[in-house]
Amino acid sequence: MSLIVQKYGGTSVGTVERIEKVSEKLIGWRERGHKIVVVVSAMSGETDRLLNLAKAISPRPDPRELDVLLATGEQVTIGLLCIALEKRGCPARSYTGGQARILTDSAFNKARIQDIQADAIRADLDAGRVVVVAGFQGVDESGNITTLGRGGSDTTGVALAAALKADECQIYTDVDGVYTTDPRIVPTARRLDRITFEEMLEMASLGSKVLQIRSVEFAGKHNVPLRVLSTFQEGPGTLITFEEVLEAESMEKVLISGIAFNRDEAKVTVLGVPDRPGIAFSILGPVSDANIEVDMIVQNVGRDSTADFTFTVHRNDYERTLEILREQTVRLGAREVSGDNKIAKLSLVGIGMRSHAGVASRMFQALAKEGINIRMITTSEIKISVVVDEKYLELGVRALHEVFELDQVS
Ligand code: ADP
Numbered sequence: 001m002s003l004i005v006q007k008y009g010g011t012s013v014g015t016v017e018r019i020e021k022v023s024e025k026l027i028g029w030r031e032r033g034h035k036i037v038v039v040v041s042a043m044s045g046e047t048d049r050l051l052n053l054a055k056a057i058s059p060r061p062d063p064r065e066l067d068v069l070l071a072t073g074e075q076v077t078i079g080l081l082c083i084a085l086e087k088r089g090c091p092a093r094s095y096t097g098g099q100a101r102i103l104t105d106s107a108f109n110k111a112r113i114q115d116i117q118a119d120a121i122r123a124d125l126d127a128g129r130v131v132v133v134a135g136f137q138g139v140d141e142s143g144n145i146t147t148l149g150r151g152g153s154d155t156t157g158v159a160l161a162a163a164l165k166a167d168e169c170q171i172y173t174d175v176d177g178v179y180t181t182d183p184r185i186v187p188t189a190r191r192l193d194r195i196t197f198e199e200m201l202e203m204a205s206l207g208s209k210v211l212q213i214r215s216v217e218f219a220g221k222h223n224v225p226l227r228v229l230s231t232f233q234e235g236p237g238t239l240i241t242f243e244e245v246l247e248a249e250s251m252e253k254v255l256i257s258g259i260a261f262n263r264d265e266a267k268v269t270v271l272g273v274p275d276r277p278g279i280a281f282s283i284l285g286p287v288s289d290a291n292i293e294v295d296m297i298v299q300n301v302g303r304d305s306t307a308d309f310t311f312t313v314h315r316n317d318y319e320r321t322l323e324i325l326r327e328q329t330v331r332l333g334a335r336e337v338s339g340d341n342k343i344a345k346l347s348l349v350g351i352g353m354r355s356h357a358g359v360a361s362r363m364f365q366a367l368a369k370e371g372i373n374i375r376m377i378t379t380s381e382i383k384i385s386v387v388v389d390e391k392y393l394e395l396g397v398r399a400l401h402e403v404f405e406l407d408q409v410s
Pocket residue numbers: 008009010011012041151172173174175177178179180181182183184207208209210211258
């Protein structure tokens with residue numbers, strides 16, 4: 001008998017009929033002798049709907065109250081799923097994040113799980129119940145409801161699997177695994193049988209929303225076997241593995257594992273700042289004081305000993321970042337602060353890059369051939385990212401997918 005944590009995303013529980021289907025799948029697993037903990041998301045579109053209700057009242061809703069609101073989405077699903085299980089004679093019990101003792105810090109809207117006191121869940125499992133937990137939410141030490149950031153139900157699933165020492169954490173979604181890139185953008189994208197934690201972490205942090213970044217981090221840290229599968233069709237899905245498991249030979253061959261992209265980007269440029277020590281700090285200090293995360297940074301020094309300083313932020317933080325820096329133009333001695341929020345980031349990811357030169361130049365050549373201008377570049381050992389105009393994103397992803405032959409099994 002094994003203990004399995006299964007997470008079902010928004011589309012998988014998007015209608016009452018789908019919730020009933022999930023309940024039947026769960027009963028099948030239980031009948032095959034497994035202990036099952038299920039984590040569910042809100043029904044598809046529900047979190048956005050709730051967010052829009054709040055935004056209709058205030059452009060910057062109070063973070064604590066926003067979490068009180070957003071957490072209701074998942075609560076609806078746990079209730080409905082347990083009703084469906086009980087109707088079929090399957091003993092089940094629902095838990096909100098607080099009831100499941102998912103303890104987080106108090107960073108509303110992006111809380112981190114610190115501990116899970118899973119005794120009650122264990123007792124339910126021993127009593128033969130299917131345990132149904134609301135994803136995406138927890139409770140802080142003062143009893144406030146917190147949420148874990150968009151896509152956070154993946155992290156709930158992995159954290160529960162770690163706390164319960166589950167045999168596997170299965171993420172059920174609307175695609176049958178992790179693909180070489182988003183199959184909605186490139187129809188010839190290929191499902192990967194396996195991907196390493198390191199690569200999956202890069203893919204997730206560079207914009208592939210199939211798994212929330214924190215869920216991959218958590219799984220890596222706590223050695224949770226993690227698999228992405230389809231709710232709607234049978235199949236092996238994609239196993240997230242540790243690097244050592246991959247055979248040396250296949251590692252040699254695979255240069256690029258996938259292409260990630262992110263449209264949630266904006267760039268801000270501070271033009272004509274004096275080129276002297278401390279300038280990067282004086283520009284980015286006020287930005288980080290406002291809790292705005294900065295991603296890529298580029299500084300060019302011109303001949304007149306002034307520098308242009310460009311960096312990217314999340315598109316939601318664009319207006320605020322411009323506002324902060326415009327207030328500082330005089331203090332910084334800058335000529336102008338400008339920006340662009342119609343940009344996107346496009347990244348190649350692969351551990352095979354470590355041992356191969358020339359990936360970057362092939363990438364740049366492929367983009368140039370399509371007439372796509374590269375605005376910024378960053379690299380690390382296993383990834384190359386470029387910023388391009390948003391309108392070229394899809395073209396760029398398709399071109400790179402073809403040039404690196406990602407549709408072909410290596
Ligand atoms: P869920 O609601 O189940 O959590 P998400 O929408 O969060 O589902 O994640 C699944 C979606 O992720 C897919 O429908 C797909 O469009 C997108 N996606 C992005 N990149 C990839 C990728 N590399 N492989 C598979 N799916 C991807």
